[in-house]
Amino acid sequence: MLEIEGKLQAELARGIEALQTVANAESLEAWKQEFLGKKSLVMQVYGSMGKLAKEERPIIGKAVNQAKAGLEAALAEKEEGIKAASQQEAFTKETLDVTLPGRKPRRGRIHPLHLTLRQIYRIFGDMGFQIYRSPEVETDDYNFTFLNMPPYHPARDMWDTFYTDKEGVVLRTHTSPGQVRVMRERAPENIRVILPGTTMRYEQLTARSEIEFIQVELLVVGKGITFADMRGTLNDFARRTFGENARTRLRPSFFPFTEPSAEMDVECFVCGGEGCGVCKGTGWLEILGCGMVHPTVLRYGGYDPEVYSGFAAGMGIDRSTLMRYHIDDIRHFRNNDIRFLEQF
Amino acid sequence: MKAPLSWLKDYIDLDGVGIEEIANLLTNVGLEVESVQLVGVEKPEGKLKNKYFGLPWDKEKFVVAEVLEVNQHPNADRLTLCELNDGTGITTVLTGAPNMFPYLGKGRLEQPIKVAYAREGALLYDGHQPGQVVTKLKKTTIRGVESRSMICSEKELGISEEHEGVIELDEDAPVGMPLVDYMGDVVYEVAILPNMARDASILGIARELSAVLGRPLRLPEGVALEKGGAIAEKVGLEVRNTELNPRFMLGMVEETQARQSPYWVRRRLSLAGMRPIDALVDATNYTMLEIGQPLHAFDYDLLRERAGGKPTIITRTAYEGEKITLLDGSEPQLDPQMELVTDTVGPLSIAGVMGGGETAVHAETRNLLIESANWNFINIRKTLSKTRINSEAAYRFSRDVHPALAETALSLCLKRVQEWGGGEVVQGVLDEYAKPYVDTVNRISAEKIAEVLGQEISLEESTRILERLGFTCWMEGRELVAKSPATRTDIETGIIGQRNLIEEIARVYGYERIAGKRLSDELPPQVGNPGLEAEERIRDIMVSIGLQDTLAYRQTSPEREARLFIGRKAPEGLAYVRLKNPITPERTVMRRSAMATMLELLEYNAKFRPGLALFELGPVFLPLADEILPHEALRLSIGMTGAWEVASWDRPQSPAMDFFDLKGVVEALLDGLHLEEVKFQAVELPCFHPGKSAEVRVGEEILGVMGELHPQVKKNFAFGQDPVLVAEFDGEALVRLSNAVFTNRPISNYPAMVEDIALIVDESVPADDLEALIWQAGGKLLVDVKLFDVYRDARLGEGKKSLAYQLTYQAFDRTLTDKDALNIRNRIVKQTKNTFGAVLRSQ
């Protein structure tokens, strides 16, 4: 064994031992200079290989390679350890209080009444109903006369009407004028439409009553349409809106443009029919008015009432939205208080 | 309409039908019960579906008693001490009731006064407090006299607001009987639908119950009437227009007295919501409430005095300039459309609406002339729309009353006057009834019923229902023929008459018994709705950008919209849809400007949030010269102010939004709608900062305007320091120009080359035009142009700016070389130089 072989073995052992005390990146650098730097024994021997005698070369070469590989392996392992330790330290320093609030993005929301409208569009869309819209400023003819309310008809009292300074022009008190408009446009085809829109009534503005509100009306015209069809369609709507088990009841009512006419109540979804503040103790919530289209209205629409029949229904979505979200004041919808809108 | 149960029971046997059940039956037949007042009666048990109010009268604490003697309170002039027998013994009760004073010092009364007596511990309404405040009767000492019990007023019992005196019950009231057994009651407040005006009467409501319960109706009976006779000697009658006054009847009672009616009459009137007056007036009101026919009573002697002999009643329209003072003291303007009851001297009353004061019944009336007439309801409505008079008579006549009821009512009323006021009915009645009303006759088959209802109801069952409602029915072949009752005018003929009958049958049969079916007819032709779809797309895009959807009132005022202009001076002559009857001065017209609405929304909300970004999609109303209806033009308005970033705990401050935040939103919207060839062009508009506003165009069409609010306009609102940014777009144009279908650009798999280029141009060169030219010069391989810096410096030269762009080149079929890039770049530099004199800025 050559002397140098022994020296290299000793150098490897010394290097590995020295490495054990190394604990950070700086001392590791010093160690690297000492054992694997230009002036280190291993690298000196490595560099002088060319000057060695031919027969010594393989022996010393093998020894120096062994020492170098040994040192480098130990270094790699140490480096790995130090990196892991320092990352751990960094993690500790970077640890957040994850319970602090997140940064809120600016978020836009659909207005609650538009949400309700969309839901109604979807439900009736599934049942084959299309959407038809008509003017908010209407003629007296469409708003009343064509709906079987000639001038001075007692039923005109049912709506407190806003009149305009133009004779014969009113703000529509309901979406029903659209019934005659869509009939005149589509006759003699079958009709299955919903008529959504803003309507206006002369009322005191209070937490419970509005001068402007959104109604959705339903109109079906065809051959052989019956009261039973109306009931079935409205039941399906109630179940889709208020849940599979929603119970409804139909009781007689009056609208000049339908005959027979009815009012549909749904069992209060707040108390399940037991009686509560929302249903005023009755267990029922009034959700819509409906009836078989009056022969006079069919005639005004261009349909022969001896051949065609139909049903219509109308609901105010402001009130149903109020109930749905337990909103305390109907005026919120059009005051657009951001603190209200942000909750949807 | 308020219907006391005790009164209903005069006409129908309701034994075994519960209080709650009656309410539900009424509601289910179309007479929606709005509330149920319990007068002394206990609230029914079980699950109740109706609204109840009222106070039960404990049987131990409230009894019928009799006052035997009324004595003066020793220490108080205004109080009396009543010796009272409550069935268990004699006690002394203290009262201040003025109606006990007449009995003072009379000693033992020959006819004891029957009263409603409450013992210590009774729960009753406090007579001295407004409204209904429940109080417990406690022992007190008033001026040295102990008081443990009391004689009750109607207010204390919840019968009416009357607290002037105590109740004097009818003489036959049994002493010691629990008060609730004697006169406990239930009052149903029923909503009367316009087509059920016939049920604005107790008998009408009883008839509905009779139909739905299948129990017979007992009709009240009056005196027998014969036409002509002695009455013709007393008064003449002339009807000038039988269209406006189809029937007019007169009856008369002599030597009667306007004394107090029996207590049961007074109580029924009170419970039904009418104030008792005296036997004569009460008789007319009672009969009206009973069968729905209003009546009017004249003091005959006053008529005679006016006429200076035998009076003649003339019904006619008013003469121009005629005058009348009504019972309530008002003097409405009369015009020739209005029908009057007059005599040879002048107007006596507005027909069917309200009587005049001059010939009205008064305390000394002895001879009573009773009018029972029928009036054209449309003419009554015209009168009401002008005079705005509210009366029970007008309410009924304006909803059409069957002329046959005039006769029934007169017969009943004469009987009541005689019973309650005394006197003799003058023999005979006058009756002008030129064209007797013909009741409609309809025929209907079982098939027709099933065709409308989708439910079989047999003709036998239909007949039963209709007969109970008063129709006369018979069969002709396979058809049911039904003659309408002589009490209602709402059943038409032909197909409508059939529908009327089907509704009658269905509502009594029970809507609840008609099962639902699913629609089975053929679906109609499908008609697209691109407008609504585009609107919903706009709403979704705006919300996805982060703006809040709002919903605006349509009604505003020109003054509110004028805030959009400097000095609140709107241009002259803006045409509005104006309301004839605005609800407030703040809402007199339909809005023209969505931007004005948006600024109000921003102003209102600015105090709640440091940053706002709102939008609204809705119509404005623009009157059209040649059209009856205005153009309802869809508008999209956008409003932004304050910081876009929502402040967080570690980033409390963010910059306030400016023009380019608004423009970014607009660009994102237009991009989302796939609008092509959009141009922004600087423009000066009255409400905007002159240097920070733009018009958005596609070709020649202006889509909308946007910008920062003019500082002078901003002063019209309560805004802070931050700029206020608003935009208003023509929604219809957005919808029309938007492309639901567009060509998607392919994505290249070859690497892109990116390089920067800065061009120095004159300030006057719009960035938009320069960029357009870069795109054009760049050719196909130029795939993106991004402006990343705008730089101004003296070294660039006076009036110059440098615009730095990041350009991206890419091909679809190969990797580009440096040579390709150089070619593109050279083209851009050359063309921008030629067109705008652009100079490439050296690095």
Ligand SMILES: [Zn+2]
């Ligand atoms: Zn409830």
